[in-house]
Amino acid sequence: MQATELALLSTGQMQQADAMTIAAGRPGIVLMERAGAAVAAAALARSAEGAAITVVCGPGNNGGDGFVAARILRERGRQVRVLLHGRLEALTGDAAAASARWDGPILPLARIREAPGYLFIDALFGAGLTRALAGEAAAAVAFMNETGRPIIAVDVPSGVSGDTGQVDGIAVKASETVTFFRLKPGHLLLPGRSLCGHVSLSDIGILPEAAAGAATFRNDVGLWRDVWPRHGLDTHKFRRGAVAVVAGGVAGVGAPRLSARAALRIGAGLATILCEPAALMAHAARGPDALMQRSAADAAALTAFLDDPRVSAVLAGPALGLGERGAELVGAIAGCATPAVLDADALTLLARAPGGAAALLAGRRAACVLTPHEGEFQRLFGGEAGIAKERSKLERARKAARRCGAIVVYKGADTVVAAPDGRAAINTTGGPALATAGSGDVLAGLICGLLAQGMPAFEASCAAAWLHGRAGERLGIGLIADDLPEAIPALMRETLPV
Ligand SMILES: NC(=O)C1=CN([C@@H]2O[C@H](COP(=O)(O)OP(=O)(O)OC[C@H]3O[C@@H](n4cnc5c(N)ncnc54)[C@H](OP(=O)(O)O)[C@@H]3O)[C@@H](O)[C@H]2O)[C@@H](O)CC1
Ligand SMILES: Nc1ncnc2c1ncn2[C@@H]1O[C@H](COP(=O)(O)OP(=O)(O)O)[C@@H](O)[C@H]1O
Ligand SMILES: [K+]
Structure with a gap:
């Protein structure tokens, strides 16, 4: 279509x-x-x-x-x-x-x-x-x-x-x-x-x-097939895209790994977890072996990592933690020139920033995707009457995207993806089976994996939401978030020119 x-x-x-x-x-x-x-x-x-x-x-x-x-x-x-x-x-x-x-x-x-x-x-x-x-x-x-x-x-x-x-x-x-x-x-x-x-x-x-x-669309393959990443015979792992997933401490090892795994499964060439130093051993002890881990104690360490031009997208939020380190790292991402996905704790930290998310993201030089569920959306924009009072979820998402200059993936059973230029898409894939812990972490990782491969941010977000939903439909009730990344390769082969 x-x-x-x-x-x-x-x-x-x-x-x-x-x-x-x-x-x-x-x-x-x-x-x-x-x-x-x-x-x-x-x-x-x-x-x-x-x-x-x-x-x-x-x-x-x-x-x-x-x-x-x-x-x-x-x-x-x-x-x-x-x-x-x-x-x-x-x-x-x-x-x-x-x-x-x-x-x-x-x-x-x-x-x-x-x-x-x-x-x-x-x-x-x-x-x-x-x-x-x-x-x-x-x-x-x-x-x-x-x-x-x-x-x-x-x-x-x-x-x-x-x-x-x-x-x-x-x-x-x-x-x-x-x-x-x-x-x-x-x-x-x-x-x-x-x-x-x-x-x-x-x-x-x-x-x-x-x-x-x-400017408003039903989210389906025809909306983004033409910009789906294609890799030639001569590609290599960095050309396929390298993802950095910013993680927190030992208590939150699972969530960022779900994201990183999803980024790899959707085709990124490389994924590295950047965690608190104390969590490094816990990460190193976990699979898959394809995932790498480094410690990033503070903003300086993260910035140095992101300065490597081969790192093509960064994701922060899942189990990042809401402390000082988290806030500092989100600030560093706001200021960096790497395409970014901000989810979960990173959204709460954005909402807490002086002047809110829009102020912190005002100077951003690269694409940014925010992935709030209803509660996070309220935290981010509930105080902005022009957005919060809007009756349509579609228009709330669109206004929020304009306000922050970011793609907003406003999640739920009727996820809306909106871009600052006014484009928006409503996703209808998925179902109640996706209402399970870690499902959002996988979605954020899928988006980041596509951003890393150079896909434009609006289309990457739409494609990820669609595939995430389809994976949920296919696995059905009883799925756990760990299953979702594993279902992605077959879905891609069936629906896309990979
Ligand atoms: N245009 C075309 O060529 C084509 C159009 N097509 C068809 O036309 C439909 C749109 O038609 P439409 O614009 O006449 O509006 P419609 O939904 O019939 O209602 C308007 C009337 O309802 C009234 N009203 C409203 N709310 C009310 C309420 N709560 N309680 C009570 N009254 C209420 C309102 O009154 P008012 O608000 O003015 O007081 C007005 O009298 C469209 O949905 C499609 O089916 C197709 O045939 C294809 C070709
Ligand atoms: N009933 C549903 N129908 C379709 N998708 C759903 C439904 N419930 C949840 N989802 C999807 O599952 C994901 C849940 O994300 P989130 O609320 O952040 O969970 P978590 O924080 O546990 O990872 C979102 O992508 C959301 O759109
Ligand atoms: K009717």
Whole structure:
């Protein structure tokens, strides 16, 4: 899949895409007929001839799609009941035209409890949702959900914001969502994603160029395949990239080793653990033999190591420790010219720095990736009203990336990767099996391993998040973080030109 097909459009951008297509000579009612036909096709696939289908229409064009679907379903032998929220005379434009083509009865929404039928089509609200559902609409949605019958949502489940995936109050819990042209962020961000059921995308004739300027993407291989590191026959270990993983003391030997192992498994040529002197023996006693260890007592030692131009990326955070040494080393990384990944303790130390992360990273000369989970994100940006008050995880990540001049990998079940230039991607690979100690350390190591091989930081972060998630899916429940790096080589061979 190409990057333009992975584009996600906001509801505003989708409206512009519609308007652009209509202005180019394709009438809105034609688009609506195609949208309604796609919804009808989904309902036909889920119902037998004669089945009773209830179509719940709202006051806008989402309702218009519902009227079209209702007409087609009746023509195809289904028993269709149409309910409308609001007055028929209040419908305008394409929705009014679509309702005029439906010559069956139209019942008020309040009658939804009578004979609900086998399947619902939710055409209440789509891209035009402006506020929380209330009154009759909220009651109808509660009823549909309670019946446990299948619900096909038109465009988005009513009550879910297409932009943020957030729900104020109540929303439809759909079995399936039929949407048009391109997905919206709300289909992928939680809780929206969990309310959509299976999402199918229908081409209704909107001009593909309408997505050309998109800066938000679903994270998939097509987004970064072209910049995936390739190594020629004449490569050697330093050309493949050397990673430095900055570690802490004896109590935290495991976490940085998970990161370093991940960096090696994703293709870095060399990985060295730089630990407190007292931890050197503990590291030396552990596998794999391919990993190297050195002591780095302070910032001077770390800087001297990073000054070697062959060291191509550095990672700090997992079990680094929150003491003076840690703070000093994070300061040294902020000031160095080596591409860096800052995770875990390094993020807490960044948040504690005078002026916060943005101040410490202001002068950075090389790419920097921050990998906060929710708690770390709050620590870093919770005090910045412009970021913390933003309702969309996508926009919070984007603003944080701009603020720090760094790539932000805002982790969770709907990880968002955002770049300071405004690009962002939402990751959907992975699952609950990844919620296990050390899983984040592996992700940080994967990113660092790709940075070390010269992959641009945004794409490296996206690729690492995608592979990390796929590895989690493949290993499934019961995985421990140690398993994740080992699953990476096979995944790479299957999905990438290595
Ligand atoms: N444009 C096109 O060509 C195509 C568009 N398509 C379809 O159009 C859909 C977008 O249509 P849309 O823009 O008319 O918005 P829609 O989601 O129907 O809702 C707007 C209405 O709901 C109302 N309303 C909002 N929130 C509410 C609430 N909480 N509680 C109560 N009322 C609320 C709002 O009222 P207002 O906020 O103005 O008071 C307004 O009356 C899109 O999702 C896709 O399905 C396809 O056919 C392809 C071609
Ligand atoms: N339910 C989930 N679905 C998908 N990915 C998840 C889920 N839970 C956790 N993850 C992923 O697992 C990793 C956990 O990282 P983190 O919270 O830093 O854990 P740790 O500090 O134990 O290493 C992140 O990459 C996160 O996106
Ligand atoms: K809907």
